[in-house]
Amino acid sequence: MTKVYxxxxxxxxxxxxxxxxxxxxxxxxxxxxxxxxxxxILQDYPTSGKGLLRELADYILTCRGKRMRxxxxxxxxxxxxVVEDYSMVRAAAxxxxxxxxxxxxxxxxxxxxxxxxxxxxxNICGNRSAVLVGDFFFARAFELIACCGDFELNMxxxxxxxxxxxxxxxxxxxxxxxxxxxxxxxxxxxxKTAVLLEASCGAGGRLAALDEQNIQxxxxxxxxxxLAFQITDDILDIVGEPSITGKPVGNDLKEGNITxxxxxxxxxxYWGPCLREIINKRDFSPASLEFLKDPSxxxxxxxxxxxxxxxxxxxxxxxxxxxxxxxxxxxxxxxANSIPNRNS
Numbered sequence: 001m002t003k004v005y006x007x008x009x010x011x012x013x014x015x016x017x018x019x020x021x022x023x024x025x026x027x028x029x030x031x032x033x034x035x036x037x038x039x040x041i042l043q044d045y046p047t048s049g050k051g052l053l054r055e056l057a058d059y060i061l062t063c064r065g066k067r068m069r070x071x072x073x074x075x076x077x078x079x080x081x082v083v084e085d086y087s088m089v090r091a092a093a094x095x096x097x098x099x100x101x102x103x104x105x106x107x108x109x110x111x112x113x114x115x116x117x118x119x120x121x122x123n124i125c126g127n128r129s130a131v132l133v134g135d136f137f138f139a140r141a142f143e144l145i146a147c148c149g150d151f152e153l154n155m156x157x158x159x160x161x162x163x164x165x166x167x168x169x170x171x172x173x174x175x176x177x178x179x180x181x182x183x184x185x186x187x188x189x190x191x192k193t194a195v196l197l198e199a200s201c202g203a204g205g206r207l208a209a210l211d212e213q214n215i216q217x218x219x220x221x222x223x224x225x226x227l228a229f230q231i232t233d234d235i236l237d238i239v240g241e242p243s244i245t246g247k248p249v250g251n252d253l254k255e256g257n258i259t260x261x262x263x264x265x266x267x268x269x270y271w272g273p274c275l276r277e278i279i280n281k282r283d284f285s286p287a288s289l290e291f292l293k294d295p296s297x298x299x300x301x302x303x304x305x306x307x308x309x310x311x312x313x314x315x316x317x318x319x320x321x322x323x324x325x326x327x328x329x330x331x332x333x334x335x336a337n338s339i340p341n342r343n344s
Contacts, residue, residue: 072222
């Protein structure tokens with residue numbers, strides 16, 4: 001099967017690689033063979049011929065993300081003595097399928113038209129078929145987890161899925177609520193984003209036969225990394241370049257998600273009432289959201305949110321400090337430090 005894990009841009013000899021590309025090359029050097037195996041598992045599912053399910057599954061798997069969850073799982077697995085290499089690969093594929101299934105269902109719930117710059121699955125085939133593809137990916141993930149033969153691993157990932165569902169329900173309850181608190185926001189992004197990163201890191205530690213204390217440290221690393229990742233994503237929703245992020249500016253607000261930068265803007269005595277009125281009227285036209293580009297509106301809230309993200313990165317790195325130095329730990333530290341600087 002053709003190897004499809006190729007996230008690196010091909011550079012001419014006289015072109016300098018960016019920090020992100022250098023980091024990707026380091027990940028590739030350390031995990032390359034296993035990353036290829038993960039991709040092979042993702043594309044190896046028991047559907048016959050070229051039926052609709054296979055076509056839709058193939059389409060969504062080509063809408064590639066960063067593969068951050070499987071990468072983290074395998075990096076954590078490299079911090080110890082992996083019991084069985086192929087169990088780690090199966091588990092890595094499973095967490096990517098869980099993540100992909102959750103995105104498909106999110107798009108159905110939010111009636112999203114695009115995902116990662118391409119047409120969303122629900123936009124192509126309708127909600128019914130999209131939900132079923134998401135369900136199929138969940139089923140395939142559970143099959144892979146079962147093949148690992150680890151009850152604790154099964155519990156870890158199924159509990160994470162339960163928390164993700166709770167996060168979706170809570171997000172719906174708080175939609176378009178300008179009174180949302182920071183506490184509500186952090187609780188929700190933990191369930192929506194951080195919990196699966198936490199579980200992925202914990203799964204890698206379990207498969208590497210680490211002791212419970214070190215597994216908990218890796219889970220804490222993943223949790224704080226996930227919180228920083230989501231805050232950065234929410235910042236990009238306001239200042240990101242749509243051609244790079246794959247979604248229009250203010251998309252979160254249009255879907256009713258009051259993110260951390262928006263919470264800070266709502267506290268501003270001048271801009272807060274403007275934003276509250278837009279939310280109450282559900283007027284999310286480009287003209288109405290133009291004020292978000294005004295530095296006097298967004299500069300301080302965005303910087304405050306960025307400082308929160310950096311705080312969580314610092315906490316994440318603290319949980320790595322007790323592990324012995326090795327290539328996997330070095331890459332994990334670089335990956336963590338890259339998150340506040342990402343543009344997509």
